[in-house]
Amino acid sequence: MQKMKFFAVLLVVLSMVIFVSSQTPSAGPKEEAVAKAITDYLIEARGVIARNQPIINDAAKGDKGFTPEAYESQVAAGLKAKGVDLQGANADDPVGKALIEVNKAAKETVADAQPVINEAGKGFKAFTPAVFGARTGDKFYKATGIRLKQTSIKFRGDYNRPDEFEEAILKKFESGWEKGKSYVEETTVGGRKVVRSMTPLYIAKACLPCHGDPKGEIDISGRVKEGYKEGDLRGAISTVVPIR
Numbered sequence: 199m200q201k202m203k204f205f206a207v208l209l210v211v212l213s214m215v216i217f218v219s220s221q222t223p224s225a226g227p228k229e230e231a232v233a234k235a236i237t238d239y240l241i242e243a244r245g246v247i248a249r250n251q252p253i254i255n256d257a258a259k260g261d262k263g264f265t266p267e268a269y270e271s272q273v274a275a276g277l278k279a280k281g282v283d284l285q286g287a288n289a290d291d292p293v294g295k296a297l298i299e300v301n302k303a304a305k306e307t308v309a310d311a312q313p314v315i316n317e318a319g320k321g322f323k324a325f326t327p328a329v330f331g332a333r334t335g336d337k338f339y340k341a342t343g344i345r346l347k348q349t350s351i352k353f354r355g356d357y358n359r360p361d362e363f364e365e366a367i368l369k370k371f372e373s374g375w376e377k378g379k380s381y382v383e384e385t386t387v388g389g390r391k392v393v394r395s396m397t398p399l400y401i402a403k404a405c406l407p408c409h410g411d412p413k414g415e416i417d418i419s420g421r422v423k424e425g426y427k428e429g430d431l432r433g434a435i436s437t438v439v440p441i442r
Contacts, residue, residue, distance in 0.1 A: 226384050229393035229439040232296045233382070235282075236338070236346050237397045237435045239300050242276045243269075243334070244327040244348075248404035254325055255418070260318035266305040273301070300346065303337035304330075322418045326408070332357040343440055348399070350433025354421055364436050367396040371431055384441070391441040396434045401426040 246269060247254075253262050274284040284301060288294035307330055308315075314323050328348060332355065335346040349360040351368050360368055367381050375381075380397040387394070401409060406428065408417040413425025426432065 226393060226441070228292055229441055230382055230395065231293050232344070233393055233395040233437040233439050234380070234397075235293045236296050236300045236344070237380070237395065237437060238280070238282065239273070239277065239284075239297060239304075240331060240334070240346060240348070240435055241397070241399065242280070243273050243304055244331055245276065245402065245404065246272045247325070247327045247330045248402065251326070251404070251407075254315050255322050257319055257321040261316050264308070264315055265312070266308045269308045270301065270305055273304070296342065296344065299342050300334070300338050303341060304334045306337055307333045324419065326419065327405075328355060328358060345436070345438035347436045348433060349436050350399075352424055353433070358433070360436075363394060364396065364434070368434060371396075371398045371434065387438060393437075393439045393441060395437045395439075398434050399432045401428055401430045401432050403428055405432065 250264055250272075253259075253264055256262065270284075277284050282297075284297060287297040287301075289298055310333070311323075311325050311330075314325055317323065331348045335348070338344065338346050347358070349358050349364045349368070351360065351365065351372075353359050363385075370381065375398070377400075378398065380395055382393065382395045384391065384393050386392065405426070408419060408421070409424050409426045409432065411423065411425050411427075413423055415423045417423050
């Protein structure tokens, strides 16, 4: 008799757990999808800025034609090749809304830089992928409350300095981590539940003029080259997405 009562109580408790779970959907997957979308966007956008460095830094030319619209066209084409329709992003969907906002922030960054980009008679303009990413991330955060950052243990600008969480994950990436695999964790920042993600960044061919060989040489920006090879780990894209 006592066993029957025990199992009856257990059944009621399990039913309550199932009911509560069904009424409270997990927040993680939605925020993780947003983190992936804006990370993929920034990686593609950085590539566009890197590939346009010869044009941006052409001292012999004034108007470069690298307008916000030209930038957007190149990013949209790159993302489309990877199955992401930037132009068809839906503002009613969290992922679509995030893509629209990060693209808006990026276009504003390129627009703000037009006087520098189009300055004739000057070579290096200091409008690098890292500078572009930092400015875009700042605008995006102010508009959405979502953090989007480039970081590296060998950071060049203080705006890319890793925090404790980022440094720990960057060290994971350096020690046998599966290439290209992101790290995602649901945690708390400032008393608020968030999804944090880190996606490794690797040196592309367009990065080598500033970050490649010969190691120790001064690059066009006045910084010391790190001596990276194509495919080497450079750092990561870090996101902090609040769970709403």
